[in-house]
Amino acid sequence: MSRRTISHETGAIYEFTPELEPIATVESGAQLTVETRDSLDGAIQSESDVIESVPAEVNAATGPIEVEGAEPGDVLRVDIDDIRLTEDRGRVISIEGFGLLDGHEGIEAPRSRITPVESDGVGVGDGNGERAGTSDATLSIEGIDADVPVEPLIGTIGIATESESHTTLVPHNHGGNLDTTDLCAGNSVYFPVFQAGAMLAMGDCKAAMADGEMCGTGAEIGTAIDVTVAVLSDPEIELERPLIETPEAWKPVASADTLEAACERATRDAIELLAAEHEVDTTDAYLFASLVGDLEISQVVDPLVTVRNAVPKAYLSAPF
Amino acid sequence: MSRRTISHETGAIYEFTPELEPIATVESGAQLTVETRDSLDGAIQSESDVIESVPAEVNAATGPIEVEGAEPGDVLRVDIDDIRLTEDRGRVISIEGFGLLDGHEGIEAPRSRITPVESDGVGVGDGNGERAGTSDATLSIEGIDADVPVEPLIGTIGIATESESHTTLVPHNHGGNLDTTDLCAGNSVYFPVFQAGAMLAMGDCKAAMADGEMCGTGAEIGTAIDVTVAVLSDPEIELERPLIETPEAWKPVASADTLEAACERATRDAIELLAAEHEVDTTDAYLFASLVGDLEISQVVDPLVTVRNAVPKAYLSAPF
Structure with missing residues (x-):
């Protein structure tokens, strides 16, 4: 099966709602390449480009993608097969009114810093359709002499909501702006399906980000994401939130x-x-979890904050 | 240099204050074995032993140990060389009024569960002064068929405070009940010295604990902790809290x-x-930290909560 490419130029959303119109319809089991633009829609190309306040539209999520056969009560599985950078530089910024240390002494906003990406000395994402591998790539932040490994992740990924509406700045039970380092190649994310077709959308990728995303961004960058989507019908557990x-x-x-x-x-x-x-x-499970299930911080800024509890597979087989 | 043993039977504290009377005085560079009893002072020996409410005295910290030459403004370095279990079983418990899910539906308190420890099928800590190695040891929780690796850590470690008093239930700038998985063998912890002699004390060890310590305990257990203490005079940075x-x-x-x-x-x-x-x-450092410095949860229950920010040594050489 060849991968079908879905581009942000075809369609992208800035809000997850119950009723979303798809830009593409795919079968369960489909392999897709989802192209995304950077979370700031290209507004930051140099350090002199700054963002004064959080834009009304941010974190464009390519989609929605309708997955045939997905019905409320099902689970949508999204395997993240690969995330390739399609730009040779990202950007990390501070914005007034946003971020963990907003308003703290010595913290200036707005500020923008460019994060050039290199792979064996060659710029990544040359714009000619060829994309260098990112496994050995590094990025730097202008003014700091340090190479940071490129570890791309998806910042915003979600589906049509049950009843509420959330902009792509906000994470909730539908996913959305989860900003979680585990949303990277090699991992899978499962969503409870709230609406027919699920209506998957994703974007807001980072070339690197720390757990916490303290200043409010990672190294924001355009990407091409390879995913495989699958509908799990009649799941054994009732999923309320992403897993x-x-x-x-x-x-x-x-x-x-x-x-x-x-x-x-x-x-x-x-x-x-x-x-x-x-x-x-549940009480015995609570005592057991206190020995084995690490609480991990995803992000502390979005403005709802996100946490995960990591239960080793040694103690938990596939729940579906 | 032979290790000097300091036992909890010689002295232990339940409160960190500015003025602490030492039970031992050691030189900078001293290698010590600090024996500790379990955080609940042996009250839980079977599942029928329960604790109705948080005791007034909990987390006995063996000490205080005066370190010669330590003066306010110095840094006390404590290398954790080894933590050996001195009991063949720990305990994990719920207590009414304590813990992340206290009062939640289906969460019962008080409850106690015993966590037997095995090493190659042999009980650890036979009480004869010989202590099995813990590197291959596992523990289990009665009623759950799973072996959990024994990874001992120090729950409470601290020094005389600057001006306040904190019971050994509470963590703060002096250390105290930090309940941090990184307080394990192979790591070091640095404290700002607030009082002459520093007055180090430690206890409240766990045979295993998850980041978060959600129910309010790990597998609480008696131990013998090997540490090396050293005074760093005139440190290059002004430390405000543990590192x-x-x-x-x-x-x-x-x-x-x-x-x-x-x-x-x-x-x-x-x-x-x-x-x-x-x-x-600091603004550029903030943007850089948002790419490389993971926020990690230590504990969410004590009742002050504890977090750490992990900066890889690739980006930060020794600050002292």
């Missing part, structure tokens, strides 16, 4: 107004999976 | 009322280290 699978762990992902509330939700999801697997009550 | 060194990273550790506030403090510390190293202003 990430890595080679080592299952990670329920929860967003909320505070990190504490997000921790509660992610832990609750984790212990329900552990309780079902080990046939114990 | 952990692992083989890969420097990790400022911050505690606060909320995870958000703790994230702000740990990030602030990290970017000040990065700014000094790379000779850039």
Whole structure:
């Protein structure tokens, strides 16, 4: 099966709602290449380009992509096969009114820094349709003498919501602006399907980002994302929120107004999976999770914040 | 130099204050074995032993240990050389009024579960003074069929405070109940010295604990901790809070009322280290940290919560 390419030039959304019109329709099992532009729609091309306040439209998500056969109550599995950079530079910025240290002494906003990407000394993403591999690529930030490994991730990925509307700046149960380092090549993310066709969209990729995304961005960059989508009908568990699978762990992902509330939700999801697997009550699963299920910070800025609870596969087989 | 043993039977504290009377005095560079009892002072020996509410005295910290020559403004370095279990079982518990999911539906408190420890099928810590190695040891939780690797850590470690008093239940700038998985063998922790002699104390060890310590405990257990202590005079940086060194990273550790506030403090510390190293202003260090400095959760329950910011050594040489 050849990959079908879906470009952000065909369509992109800035809001996840219950009713989304697809720009493409694919079968369950389809392999896709989803092209995305940088989260700031190309507004930052040099350090003199700055963003004074959070734009009304940010984090363009290429799509929506209708997946045939997906019905409410199903689960949509998205395998992230590869993420290739399609620009030779990203950008990391501060914006007034945004970010963990907004308003702190010595923290200036707006500021923009360009992050050139190199692979064996060759610029990545030359614009001719050929894209260098990123496995050995590094980026730097102008003014700092350090090479940072390129580890691309998807910032915003989600589906049509159950009833609410969320801009692509906000993460919630439909996914959205999760800004989670585990949304990288080799991992899968599972969503509860709320609407017929699921209506998948993604964008807002980073060439690198730390857990926390403290200033409010990673190294924002255009990409081509290879994904495989699959509908899981009649799943054994009722999924309420996104769930990430890595080679080592299952990670329920929860967003909320505070990190504490997000921790509660992610832990609750984790212990329900552990309780079902080990046939114990939720209290015993809670005690067990306190020994094995690491709480991890995804992001602290979006303005809902996101946390995941990493349960090693040694203690949890496939929940579906 | 032979190791000097300091036992919890000689002295232990339940509160870190500015004025602490030492039970031992050692030189800078001393190698010590610090014996600790479990955080609940042996109250839980079977599942029928439960704790109805958080005890007034918990997390006995063996010490205080006066380190000769330590003066306010210095830094105390504590290398954690080894942590050996001295019991063949730990315990993980829920307590009413404590823990991330306290009061949630289906979460019962009090409950106690015993966590037997095995090493190649042999019980660890036979009470005869011989202690099995823990590198290949596992523990289990009664009722759940899973072996969990034994990865011992120090829950409570700290020094005399600047001016406040904190029980050993609470973490703050003096250390205290940090409940941080990185407080394990092979790592070092640095404290700002607030009082002459530093007055180091430690206890509250766990045979295993997840990042978060969601139920409020790990597998609480008695241990013998090998440490090396050293006074760093006239340090190049002014340390305000604990700093952990692992083989890969420097990790400022911050505690606060909320995870958000703790994230702000740990990030602030990290970017000040990065700014000094790379000779850039704090804003550029902030943007750089957002690409490389992972926020990590230590614990969410104590009742101040603790977070660390992990800056890879690739970007930060020794700050002292």
